[in-house]
Amino acid sequence: MSARDVVFTFSYETYADAVHRGMMRPPDRILQTLMASDDVDGLLVANPFRSHFSVLGRRLRRDGPAFPESPRRRLVTPTRFRRADPIGKSIVRTYRGYDAALRREAERMGLRSPAVITTNPLVAAFCPFAWASSVTYFGRDDWPSSTGRQRYWPAYLAAYRQIRESEIAVAAVSQQIIDRIDPLGPRAVVPNGVEPEEWAGPVPPAPRWLEAIPTPRAVYAGTLDQRLDVEGIAQLAATRPDLHIVLLGPAPDPDYVRPLDRLPNVHVHPGVGRTELVSVLRNCQLSLLAHRRTPLTEAMSPLKVYEYLAAGLPVVSIDLPPIRGIDDRVLVAPSTGEMGATVDRALEIGAMGEDERSAFIAQHSWAARHRAILALTHRSELLPRCEEMPSLT
Structure with a gap:
């Protein structure tokens, strides 16, 4: 298996959040594996959207841990005026903007048809990723069951439909999440592990x-x-x-x-x-x-x-x-x-x-778990994505 370029995106927390909690949650562990893997050449790590003002403030204060950047390793934080996702149909347009930000950064790095691994179902579903070779969604929670994010339940359910219909690969921590998405593409249950x-x-x-x-x-x-x-x-x-x-x-x-x-x-x-x-x-x-x-x-x-x-x-x-x-x-x-x-x-x-x-x-071990995720990204070939915006109804 030859080394390939990869784009990894967090869901709602950032790389700094992951470092502060000790890199102990499943997305953090996946990133650690990607950063150390010989199967990964270029790696673009993407934080979730943050507001222009909060990012500027952190830069001025020099807050947060430094990402170990190199010409083939980079962290990007896409920005917008508001940190929170919008409610309703505009959320699809919002994530097309996120896709454009990642594409620009991938092109600057010279990434070649990277494989995308995302822990956010909205990114997996609503970003076109026409410039990527494959998309794999890693589900660590069943988001439409999270009472703390209830106002986004319609968006999550629409995302699950889009993931299913686009035959996006799904790795999830439980069979229950796999069953709720019911993906038509490659799938694998990848439970949590230990270091x-x-x-x-x-x-x-x-x-x-x-x-x-x-x-x-x-x-x-x-x-x-x-x-x-x-x-x-x-x-x-x-x-x-x-x-x-x-x-x-x-x-x-x-x-x-x-x-x-x-x-x-x-x-x-x-x-x-x-x-x-x-x-x-x-x-x-x-x-x-x-x-x-x-x-x-x-x-x-x-x-x-x-x-x-x-x-x-x-x-x-x-x-x-x-x-x-x-x-x-x-x-x-x-x-x-x-x-x-x-x-x-x-x-x-x-x-x-x-x-x-x-x-x-x-x-x-986490290493054993992540071999299954990396194998899934190689099995998943990105099918043509619909040019029309997915429906949230």
Whole structure:
């Protein structure tokens, strides 16, 4: 397989956002692979649209991490007057403008019929990409199920139709996303994974704040938002006062988790860096996937489950389709509030042995995941795109 030129686009966050969070989300990991891959020659990385004024302000302040540019590696931030996407039919015209900005930058770099990999369904659907050799959409979430972006649901549904009808290649973290798009072109389920170097070696010392929490400790790591079943956590804590539940992650709305403050065996801690996260997980006794069951959570590939298992922990989870079959140490409970009996089974199973843990990490590495995505870009040949604007009706 000869090296080829690639264009990669983020969805709603930028390269600077990815660096600040430790390059830990699936799009960030894909970019890391592209930047290091011998199969990639020229690479154009595209941020989402930002306003003229915000980009100018950051340049004047010299905010954000520097992108490692070279003649064959470049970062571009297309700009417009408003940062937010418009509502309605003009969103198609907007993304044709995004296409033009990327084409100009690709031509400046001398990219030759690049393969496009995008994490934004609107980019995949509404950018013509007549200058590209192929387009692959990577779906990490089912956007029409995201309540935070409800006003764009008609645009996402129209994008799914366009992706399907244009036979654009689709890689998604779950079969549920594949089914909701129902692509006619190449497709592949590419679940989340882990970075082996992060999880290798002996158990590191526990942070002091974690050492102060009695065992057994059950950890939930991730953003403490509407996906977290707060009522279920409270019920589990009340029925299992011996179990100390550690909720680790940023809380965008502190009031959402405030009802848990009164529970002596629930410990809410802010988000931490990657090194400390690994230390926390490897010094707990079990882990929780305590989500509400919604169309969004039913379609996601929970990154935290792979990281829990990379730490060697048994997992107690609600029953979601993407967690089935990952590993025998993922135990299913009817709901978060009813996890008590399953917690006992998980504690009896205990942590993985080191050989088993190492084998799991190797099998589910990001490198293995991304080989499937790169293979998909080579299978996907861009069909002629309709010159008429896609309909949002």
